[in-house]
Amino acid sequence: MAIVDTVPFPVRDPRAAELQRVLAEMYGTYPQALSLAGAFGVPLNDVRLNLTPMQRWGELLGMLAVRGKVRALVEAVRKQHPNDRNLPLFNALLAEPGGKVQIYVSYSRKxxxxxxxxxxxxxxxxxxxxxxxxxxxxxxxVFSEELRRELDRSQLVLFFLSSDALSSAYIWEAEVPAAIALNEQGRARVVPVLLRPCDWTKTALAKYHLLPRGARPIVGTRPRSRAWTAVVEELRPLIAEILVEQARPGGTPRLMPAGPDRLRLALYAVLDQPAELELLDRLDERELAALWQRLSADGRSMAEVLQALAQRHGEQAPQPLWAAWIETVQPDKLGT
Structure with a gap:
């Protein structure tokens, strides 16, 4: 489903976060943002002054979504900037559903x-x-050759776990090593799904985020439809993120912008003081690298640093972008 013109504007969808970032880069000043959004019916008096570009476009996209104008805005931006490097993102947002993610399901025949x-x-x-x-x-x-061929072309690999699956030599000797290799190469995501109670914590898949949440087996949940619905909804933003990656030139997989830009976006998710956000906007690549060195000087991981920053700012609950990133991105790779 396209994310444009859905209400409320879906911050948890990775494409929404990326659109917010792109607009903040392209129309970063207050006059630029107001000029663009105002053309699509956003009352200028409703836009606050003391916001960073990221904050401002977060609010503007919400206002535009209520008016059903996000799609029109993206179309206008694409028309104004036909050669922009973000054209694949605009095309992906505006395209009718057509691109598909291949899901490979590994399971026991039982x-x-x-x-x-x-x-x-x-x-x-x-x-x-x-x-x-x-x-x-x-x-x-040829059965084994076709399985490997389909696995190699899949972007999402689900391992349906049960005691029967744990006892399958083919799953653990062929499919699991191949899927982990694809994941490490950035070519596929790996998601274990707990069907029945089993000792999955001692397997090679234990390091991956398990569904359903809370390690509650599908079998045993009443009604079972509730468990399947939860699994599908957890997969939805992941699938959207994969589609965005496929839309980039060359289809090069990447979770977030690399290097300092990735750090800048991560910090946007936890800093909420206007003065700090304005400072963050002004930092160049060298200054961002120095900032990360100071933040991680005590050996903490990126995830620990960002969580500490969020707590320092009195977050009662994580901000939406932080919550989305911590669930969908490998947090310890954010600063790389």
Whole structure:
């Protein structure tokens, strides 16, 4: 589903956060932002003065979404800047659903009924995906070769875990090592899904974020539809992020901008004092690198530094961008 003109504007969708960042870069000053947003019906008196570009565009996108004008704004920006490096993002936001993410499902044949249930819920949720599992292989094809070929072309690999799956030699000797290698190369995401109670914590998949949340098995949740719905909704922003990556030139996977820009965005998520945000806007690449060295001088990871900053500012609950990033990005790689 396209994110444009949905209300409230979906901060948790990675494409929304990226659009906010791009507009803050392209129309960073107060007059530039007001001139653009005002052309689409945003009352100028409703826009506060003492905001950073990121904060300002967060508010403006919310106002535009209420008026159903986000799509029109993106179309106007694309028309004004036909050769901009962010053109793939604009195209992805405006495109009708068509691009798809391939999901590879690894499972035990004894759990086939649950795989079929998952496919049904994905279909009902209208996710832009193609779900592949071994029964999709046509007669006459070499089974192991086709499995590996489909795994290699998948952007999202789900491991459906149960005691039967844990005892499958093929899963742990072939599929798991191959999927982990794809993940380390940045070519695929790996998500374990707990179908039935089993000792998954001692496996190679224990380092990955498990669904459903709280390690509650699908089987045993009543009604079971609630568990599948939760899984599908957790996958939705991840799928959207993969589609954004595919839209970039060359389809080069990356979670967030690299280097200092990644650090700048991470700090935007936890700093909330106008003076600090204005200072952050002015820091160049060298100054950002020095800032990170000071913040991490005591050996803390990026995740620990950002969490400490959020707590220092009295966050009762994490800000939306922080919550989205901490769930979808490998936090210890933010500063690299």
């Amino acid at each position: 759990d086939r009924k649950l795989v079929d249930e998952f496919r049904l819920f994905v279909r009902e949720a209208s996710l832009p995906v193609r779900v592949f599992y071994d029964l999709d292989i046509a007669p006459g094809q």
